[in-house]
Amino acid sequence: MTGRYDAVVIGAGINGLVAAAELAGAGWTVALVDERDRIGGFIDSGQLTRPGFTHDTFSSWHPLFVGGGGYAALGADLHRHGLEYRNTDGAVTASASERGTVVAYRDPAATAEALAHPADRDAYAAMLTQLDAWAPHVFRTLSSELSGRDIARLAAGAWRGLRSAGLRELTRVSLQSGRGYTRERFTGWEADQLWIPWLLHAGLSPDHASGGLMLPVMAYTMHGLGLPVVAGGAAEFTAAFGRLLAERGVDVLLGAPAEAITVSGGRAVSVRVGGKLLHAGRAVLASASTTDLYRELLPADAVPAAGRAAAARYRPGRAAMQVHVALDAPLRWSDSRLDSVPLIHIGTGSDSTGIACAQAEAGLLPAEPTVVVGQQCVLDPGRAPAGKATLWIQLQEVPYAPAGDAAGQIDTSNGWSDEVAAAYVQRVLSRVEAFAPGLNSMVLAVAALPPTALRAANRNAVAGDPYGGATELDQSLRLRPGTGSGHATGIGGLFHIGAFTHPGPGLGGGSGHIVAQRLISASRSRKSRSGSVVPV
Numbered sequence: 001m002t003g004r005y006d007a008v009v010i011g012a013g014i015n016g017l018v019a020a021a022e023l024a025g026a027g028w029t030v031a032l033v034d035e036r037d038r039i040g041g042f043i044d045s046g047q048l049t050r051p052g053f054t055h056d057t058f059s060s061w062h063p064l065f066v067g068g069g070g071y072a073a074l075g076a077d078l079h080r081h082g083l084e085y086r087n088t089d090g091a092v093t094a095s096a097s098e099r100g101t102v103v104a105y106r107d108p109a110a111t112a113e114a115l116a117h118p119a120d121r122d123a124y125a126a127m128l129t130q131l132d133a134w135a136p137h138v139f140r141t142l143s144s145e146l147s148g149r150d151i152a153r154l155a156a157g158a159w160r161g162l163r164s165a166g167l168r169e170l171t172r173v174s175l176q177s178g179r180g181y182t183r184e185r186f187t188g189w190e191a192d193q194l195w196i197p198w199l200l201h202a203g204l205s206p207d208h209a210s211g212g213l214m215l216p217v218m219a220y221t222m223h224g225l226g227l228p229v230v231a232g233g234a235a236e237f238t239a240a241f242g243r244l245l246a247e248r249g250v251d252v253l254l255g256a257p258a259e260a261i262t263v264s265g266g267r268a269v270s271v272r273v274g275g276k277l278l279h280a281g282r283a284v285l286a287s288a289s290t291t292d293l294y295r296e297l298l299p300a301d302a303v304p305a306a307g308r309a310a311a312a313r314y315r316p317g318r319a320a321m322q323v324h325v326a327l328d329a330p331l332r333w334s335d336s337r338l339d340s341v342p343l344i345h346i347g348t349g350s351d352s353t354g355i356a357c358a359q360a361e362a363g364l365l366p367a368e369p370t371v372v373v374g375q376q377c378v379l380d381p382g383r384a385p386a387g388k389a390t391l392w393i394q395l396q397e398v399p400y401a402p403a404g405d406a407a408g409q410i411d412t413s414n415g416w417s418d419e420v421a422a423a424y425v426q427r428v429l430s431r432v433e434a435f436a437p438g439l440n441s442m443v444l445a446v447a448a449l450p451p452t453a454l455r456a457a458n459r460n461a462v463a464g465d466p467y468g469g470a471t472e473l474d475q476s477l478r479l480r481p482g483t484g485s486g487h488a489t490g491i492g493g494l495f496h497i498g499a500f501t502h503p504g505p506g507l508g509g510g511s512g513h514i515v516a517q518r519l520i521s522a523s524r525s526r527k528s529r530s531g532s533v534v535p536v
């Protein structure tokens with residue numbers, strides 16, 4: 001370790017990993033620092049309940065990464081270093097409620113055929129056909145820096161491809177809520193129940209604007225990419241990344257937080273880590289919360305007005321909770337089709353999810369939460385001993401500081417105490433058991449991570465929100481993180497990456513890839529003109 005690098009990357013989550021690997025692959029000297037004792041951020045796995053049961057501690061599903069620019073750039077090398085995915089060609093996701101069960105298959109025609117109303121079958125096919133026409137423009141937007149030049153280029157391309165009527169419809173749907181979208185297009189309840197819960201994975205509720213576009217994007221992605229999970233658990237993903245970083249000469253410094261970013265002459269020139277300075281000759285990339293970057297890491301007199309405004313406007317989204325269950329046998333659902341589905345939502349769609357989101361926003365434990373049930377053993381049986389199974393349960397409608405219980409049954413006066421967490425877990429398991437009889441009798445062990453535990457595990461989970469802040473329109477696209485300058489910070493050589501920036505949350509590594517490629521491209525361009533390496 002020299003202490004002098006071309007780039008210092010703060011934060012070893014997915015965006016920091018992608019950025020460090022891509023920059024190092026282009027010949028840059030890179031230091032990657034993280035206050036945790038491991039890389040990966042919210043990507044990890046372990047035997048959290050009993051020996052022999054491997055659980056993905058936080059995130060689990062990788063369609064965004066597999067479909068993104070980071071995977072296009074790094075995937076072959078990651079697989080060479082041991083990364084393997086398990087996926088499905090059949091049922092990919094489903095939803096169960098008192099109304100019934102609806103299943104989505106990789107085959108869109110098979111999914112549509114199961115819808116009760118003939119008009120809905122046609123509407124489902126039309127939804128995907130329309131998204132197919134929109135996809136180049138939508139995904140280019142999500143993978144672009146969204147500079148003024150980018151926006152002009154994207155607008156011109158959309159005009160050429162969609163013309164006036166098509167562009168107007170894309171804009172209208174982008175402003176629509178998910179609830180509005182399904183009400184407008186479908187007669188029956190199935191499409192709403194199936195896809196509305198997926199909006200939670202983007203930090204949205206059924207009634208947030210942009211859900212009208214995100215819903216068909218989610219469906220299009222599931223049909224096209226499935227739900228890949230890492231063979232052997234998510235820690236195998238970070239292990240492959242660790243080997244790639246070592247091969248590319250990245251210095252990985254763990255267990256000490258970045259304490260400050262030094263600014264001199266209007267440029268970020270070094271990062272203080274554990275009392276030592278890491279000099280950054282060309283760039284500093286910070287995967288940090290908006291408030292940490294502009295209020296903690298930077299000296300107050302160096303923060304531009306736009307940075308102060310972004311920190312003041314930032315607001316977290318709903319908190320989340322993870323529950324891991326070791327089972328004595330695989331679940332047997334009342335509807336046997338669910339036995340082989342990797343990920344299932346429990347809820348009625350817009351109705352129950354909208355109520356649960358409102359209760360959580362009001363500080364209450366939802367009476368009937370939307371339960372995300374992951375059955376990774378369906379795809380990767382080796383995660384549990386023979387004849388047994390795991391459940392990965394995610395709850396995306398919980399308050400960080402509960403002020404009460406919507407059902408009036410749990411005393412929350414002591415916040416997320418062990419007793420409150422255990423009582424809420426039992427509510428969740430009982431909700432699942434209504435559709436999987438005998439679940440409670442099959443439970444061998446449970447490990448719960450309430451919002452406070454997520455915050456303790458990752459300082460970027462501000463108020464227990466793992467999505468980098470609310471993802472409503474005023475905190476999306478060019479408006480995320482709120483500086484109006486995208487990933488640039490107004491300080492030379494300092495770039496903001498991570499879930500707090502465009503394109504937002506998820507395991508795509510999008511912001512890390514966008515900024516790394518921007519730096520590499522600018523460096524090559526300037527080097528070709530000057531004949532020497534210059535800061536960017």
